[in-house]
Amino acid sequence: xxxxxxxxxxxxxxxxxxxxxxxxxxxxxxxxxxxxxxxxxxxxxxxxxxxxxxxxxxxxxxxxxxxxxxxxxxxxxxxxxxxxxxxxxxxxxxxxxxxxxxxxxxxxxxxxxxxxxxxxxxxxxxxxxxxxxxxxxxxxxxxxxxxxxxxxxxxxxxxxxxxxxxxxxxxxxxxxxxxxxxxxxxxxxxxxxxxxxxxxxxxxxxxxxxxxxxxxxxxxxxxxxxxxxxxxxxxxxxxxxxxxxxxxxxxxxxxxxxxxxxxxxxxxxxxxxxxxxxxxxxxxxxxxxxxxxxxxxxxxxxxxxxxxxxxxxxxxxxxxxxxxxxxxxxxxxxxxxxxxxxxxxxxxxxxxxxxxxxxxxxxxxxxxxxxxxxxxxxxxxxxxxxxxxxxxxxxxxxxxxxxxxxxxxxxxxxxxxxxxx
Amino acid sequence: xxxxxxxxxxxxxxxxxxxxxxxxxxxxxxxxxxxxxxxxxxxxxxxxxxxxxxxxxxxxxxxxxxxxxxxxxxxxxxxxxxxxxxxxxxxxxxxxxxxxxxxxxxxxxxxxxxxxxxxxxxxxxxxxxxxxxxxxxxxxxxxxxxxxxxxxxxxxxxxxxxxxxxxxxxxxxxxxxxxxxxxxxxxxxxxxxxxxxxxxxxxxxxxxxxxxxxxxxxxxxxxxxxxxxxxxxxxxxxxxxxxxxxxxxxxxxxxxxx
Numbered sequence: 001x002x003x004x005x006x007x008x009x010x011x012x013x014x015x016x017x018x019x020x021x022x023x024x025x026x027x028x029x030x031x032x033x034x035x036x037x038x039x040x041x042x043x044x045x046x047x048x049x050x051x052x053x054x055x056x057x058x059x060x061x062x063x064x065x066x067x068x069x070x071x072x073x074x075x076x077x078x079x080x081x082x083x084x085x086x087x088x089x090x091x092x093x094x095x096x097x098x099x100x101x102x103x104x105x106x107x108x109x110x111x112x113x114x115x116x117x118x119x120x121x122x123x124x125x126x127x128x129x130x131x132x133x134x135x136x137x138x139x140x141x142x143x144x145x146x147x148x149x150x151x152x153x154x155x156x157x158x159x160x161x162x163x164x165x166x167x168x169x170x171x172x173x174x175x176x177x178x179x180x181x182x183x184x185x186x187x188x189x190x191x192x193x194x195x196x197x198x199x200x201x202x203x204x205x206x207x208x209x210x211x212x213x214x215x216x217x218x219x220x221x222x223x224x225x226x227x228x229x230x231x232x233x234x235x236x237x238x239x240x241x242x243x244x245x246x247x248x249x250x251x252x253x254x255x256x257x258x259x260x261x262x263x264x265x266x267x268x269x270x271x272x273x274x275x276x277x278x279x280x281x282x283x284x285x286x287x288x289x290x291x292x293x294x295x296x297x298x299x300x301x302x303x304x305x306x307x308x309x310x311x312x313x314x315x316x317x318x319x320x321x322x323x324x325x326x327x328x329x330x331x332x333x334x335x336x337x338x339x340x341x342x343x344x345x346x347x348x349x350x351x352x353x354x355x356x357x358x359x360x361x362x363x364x365x366x367x368x369x370x371x372x373x374x375x376x377x378x379x380x381x382x383x384x385x386x387x388x389x390x391x392x393x394x395x396x397x398x399x400x401x402x403x404x405x406x407x408x409x410x411x412x413x414x415x416x417x418x419x420x421x
Numbered sequence: 422x423x424x425x426x427x428x429x430x431x432x433x434x435x436x437x438x439x440x441x442x443x444x445x446x447x448x449x450x451x452x453x454x455x456x457x458x459x460x461x462x463x464x465x466x467x468x469x470x471x472x473x474x475x476x477x478x479x480x481x482x483x484x485x486x487x488x489x490x491x492x493x494x495x496x497x498x499x500x501x502x503x504x505x506x507x508x509x510x511x512x513x514x515x516x517x518x519x520x521x522x523x524x525x526x527x528x529x530x531x532x533x534x535x536x537x538x539x540x541x542x543x544x545x546x547x548x549x550x551x552x553x554x555x556x557x558x559x560x561x562x563x564x565x566x567x568x569x570x571x572x573x574x575x576x577x578x579x580x581x582x583x584x585x586x587x588x589x590x591x592x593x594x595x596x597x598x599x600x601x602x603x604x605x606x607x608x609x610x611x612x613x614x615x616x617x618x619x620x621x622x623x624x625x626x627x628x629x630x631x632x633x634x635x636x637x638x639x640x641x642x643x644x645x646x647x648x649x650x651x652x653x654x655x656x657x658x659x660x661x662x663x664x665x666x667x668x669x670x671x672x673x674x675x676x677x678x679x
Contacts, residue, residue, distance in 0.1 A: 233485065303522035307585070310478060310516040311535040312508050312592065321534070322524060 039399075043392025049181035049194075050141040051133040052107060052170060056087040058119055058126050065126075072123050076116075084112040087132075091166055102162050108135035108194050135183075136176070138193040138386035140167055144176060147385055184393065188359045189370060189378070193386025196379070198394055199361040204274050204354065204369025205343060205401070211278020211365055212342050216285040217335055223286075224293030224331070229319045248287035255283045256348030264352060272353035272368040280348045285338035292334020296327040329413045336409035340402055346373040372398045431456040431596060431626040432477060437491035437501075439472050439481065446472050450491075450652045452645055454596075459618060459627040461637035461658070464647035465673065470630045473647070474598050477628065478514040479507045495596075512539055515589035519601040521581035523573035523588070528565055531573050531584060532556065535592040551591055559587035560617050579610025586617065590625070597621065599629040603636065615640050634674055638662050646670045 060066045062083045065074075088103055088111065089095050095103065104111075111134050118132045119125055139158045142148035144167075154161050170176050187197030231237045259280030263269050269276045300323045308318040349355070355374050362369035370378070376394045379387045432454040439447040447469045454460050454477075462470040472481065479500065481487045493501045500510055523531050532552045535541075542548040552569070556562040561583045565576070573584055582602060589597055599618075603611040618627060618640050631637050637644050638658060645655035646667075654667045665671045672678055 301522075303518060303520060304524060306480065306483070306518065307522045307524065307588075308534075309483070310480065310511055310518075311538070311588065312511040313534075313538050314508050317538055321538075326525065 039392045039395050043389055043394075043396050045145045045147060046184060046389040046393030047181050048145065048178045049183060050136040050144045050176065050178045052136045052140070053131050053133055053175040053177070054087055055090065055129065056083070056115055056118075056132045057129045059083060060127050062086070070126070072120055075120055075123065075126070078116075080112050080116040080119075084115045087115065091170070099162055102160060103166065106137055106140055106163055106166065108137055108192060110135065110195065131175075133177075135194055138384055141194050142385045143167065144178065145389075147389065184390070188361050189357060189375065190359060191357075193382070193384045193390065196387070196390060198372065198375060198397060200358045201370040201372045201375035201394070202397065202401075203362050204277070204358075205371040205373075205398075207274030207362065207365040207369065208277040208281060208349075208371055209339055209343055211275055212281040212285055213335070213339060215279055216282035216289055216338070219282075220286050220289035220335075221293055221331060224290045224297065225319065225324060227290070228294045228297040229323065230315070244287050244290050248291060250284075251347075252284055252345050253347040253351065255280055256351030258283065259348060259352045270366050270368075272356045272358065274354075274362065274365040274367075274369050274371075276352050277349050277354050277369075277371060278365065280352055281342040281345060284345065284348070285335075285342050288338035288341065289331070289335050292337070293327065293331045296330025296334070297323060299330065300326045329416045332412055332416070333409055336405055340405055343402060343405070344373055344398070346371075346377055349374050350377070372401065429456050430454060431495065432500075432628075433494045434473075434476070435492045435494070437473070437476060437489065437493065439469070439476065439490075440488045441484070442486040446650055448650045450647075452652055452655055454626060454628055455643055456626050457622060457624070458643055459622055459629060459641040460643040460645065461641035462628065462630045462645050462647060463632075463634065463637050463673075464653075465678070466632075468647040469650040470645075470647045471600055474600055474628060474630050476501065477596065477598055478511050478516055479505070480516070482507060512592055513594050514596045514598060515592065515594035516598040517582070517585050517589050517600070517602045520605050521578055521585050523576070523581050523584050525572065525574050527570045528556075528573050528576075528584060529569040531588050532591050535588060539592055541592065555587040555591040556584075558590055558621070559583045560613065560620075561587055577610070579606050579613060582606060582610070582614060583617065586614070586621075590621070594625065596626045596628065599627065601630050601632060604632065611636070634662075634676075646673065648673070 060068075063078050063080070065078065070078075085104065088107065089100060091103055092099065108114075114134050115132055118130075122130075136144065139148065140163070143150065143159060143164070148159070150157075150159075150164065159167075167176070183195065184197045185202070186199055187195055188200035190196040227237060227240065259276060263276050263279055264271055269279075304322050304326065305318055308322050309315075313321065349371050354368075354370055355378065356368065356370075357378075358368050358370050360367070372394060376391055376398070379391045379394065430453040434453070435451050437447055437450040438445065450469075450473060452473075462474060464470050475481045476489055476493060477495075477500070481489055489501055491501060492499050495513075499505070524534065526534075529552055532555050533542075533548050536548060536551050542551055553562060553566075556565065561580060564580060565584075573581065576584060582605075586597075586602075603614050606614065615636065618629070621627060629637075629641065641658045643656065644658045644661040646653045646661065646665075646669075648669055654661060654665060654670045661670065662674055665674065
């Protein structure tokens with residue numbers, strides 16, 4: 001009878017444990033769902049761009065080329081300021097002196113350039129009357145997307161009644177539309193939210209990760225293989241092992257200081273560049289990969305090593321023909337985990353100057369660049385509503401980057417494992 | 422006491438002591454291994470027979486705390502000298518382990534590995550021949566000739582062990598050490614391996630560690646009985662099993678202890 005009770009108790013204990021497990025997973029999933037929903041609902045509008053269509057007459061007289069035949073190169077040298085502003089002001093036939101500024105402010109400050117580029121792309125429009133799409137200002141962009149409330153008092157609104165009236169007129173004429181925001185991916189950072197993009201930080205992140213991989217992977221794998229397979233076991237290697245494990249737990253900002261003090265101050269490497277960022281991040285990734293590499297070397301069955309040694313293979317041959325290939329899937333997983341950590345790292349990059357305002361897209365790893373997490377940090381400090389959606393959009397891009405990396409690692413692992421078992 | 426006959430002995434071990442750290446595992450073992458015969462080492466678990474076997478190809482080197490003292494002469498060379506090239510030694514002394522341990526590669530790569538690292542074949546054709554010959558000698562060729570490029574870990578346990586034997590003989594060793602080669606196999610696979618050993622005896626000197634008294638009696642010509650790190654008795658298998666001179670040997674082979 002007692003035995004019966006005990007059995008019931010045991011089954012109950014198992015059921016309870018299963019319930020705890022399921023509850024934990026549910027809570028975790030809920031958090032994840034809320035997080036993704038929050039990011040997505042705030043950020044998806046950043047992938048749309050609002051265009052205002054304006055009638056532009058490419059008047060030869062106004063451009064000072066009346067009666068001449070001009071090539072595209074010559075067009076590029078012309079002054080479009082007068083033509084551009086007068087085109088915008090034509091939106092209101094009887095515009096007062098005071099409202100001129102309001103009209104100009106409805107557009108991104110690059111309107112002159114956009115009008116010029118449109119002609120350079122379509123030189124046949126010279127002398128003709130055409131409708132040109134122009135980037136809307138950040139505020140109107142937000143109004144169009146519904147992110148900016150129209151019903152608050154005018155004096156507290158960034159868009160005044162006059163601008164709203166003109167905007168509504170344009171909307172009713174069908175002169176406002178939106179399309180996929182290509183410039184978010186093509187532009188570098190900007191002070192103006194409607195023009196700001198992630199090109200500099202995305203390219204900067206990719207370069208940093210590549211530099212990081214290039215520096216840390218060979219070093220870490222060499223160190224891991226040597227320590228695990230060849231090094232004698234004595235107090236010195238024990239000391240090294242303790243230190244490597246400690247290194248993995250060092251706060252990342254300390255590595256940033258190291259990068260600042262050594263890479264920039266002593267070696268005089270170019271500041272704010274992915275080269276320095278990547279090397280600094282590789283210091284962080286190094287212990288992670290060494291630990292993963294050693295753990296996966298340790299996991300290779302000793303019977304395989306014995307088999308190779310008994311065949312007369314040298315230590316080196318045994319290691320590189322059998323042990324290392326078998327440990328590769330584990331080492332690669334560790335590497336990807338380390339790189340994913342490095343990809344999301346902000347603090348050390350801020351210290352080595354990648355937080356600077358970079359409005360160019362880096363061509364090489366030695367050009368100044370930002371990185372995705374630092375870009376998120378910079379934008380999150382800006383007050384404009386345009387930057388709020390961009391922060392979320394940037395997080396989405398970062399997450400897609402991470403998921404792609406992890407998928408790549410999984411695929412690689414799957415392929416390698418298939419080969420070896 | 423067996424008279425050591427240098428003419429027919431392949432390996433002569435004299436006064437071998439083995440220590441694991443401070444613990445002595447073998448006490449003053451002196452034994453000769455006859456050429457082209459099968460010698461079985463028997464005894465209860467922990468008696469030191471596997472340790473003794475691993476002295477012949479210096480596998481004990483892999484254990485940091487293990488030290489081997491004494492003289493082990495093979496073809497007039499002391500293979501226990503610290504400066505001996507173990508790679509050369511293991512080229513001459515192959516080993517088959519308790520658990521089949523094929524490399525997680527194809528059957529072909531398993532056999533070709535030894536000949537490749539020892540530079541025994543210069544062309545693909547030569548290598549093909551070595552692989553076929555080794556598999557034939559291990560009585561495995563007919564079963565696997567169509568799946569040479571499949572992963573070896575997909576074979577059955579008995580096939581894997583015969584593959585390991587084929588791998589061991591691929592580099593034409595002079596001695597083959599077998600550490601309980603059938604302990605993980607079923608009786609049919611065991612019978613096949615024993616049959617195979619009987620054939621290999623013509624070309625190789627074989628030393629086998631076994632827990633099975635019957636196996637020792639069936640396959641070996643000579644038997645050595647170990648107990649608690651001591652070599653208790655050694656000699657012709659027939660004599661050991663029919664008329665042991667030591668009481669302990671008799672107790673063990675009749676199943677009174679062990």
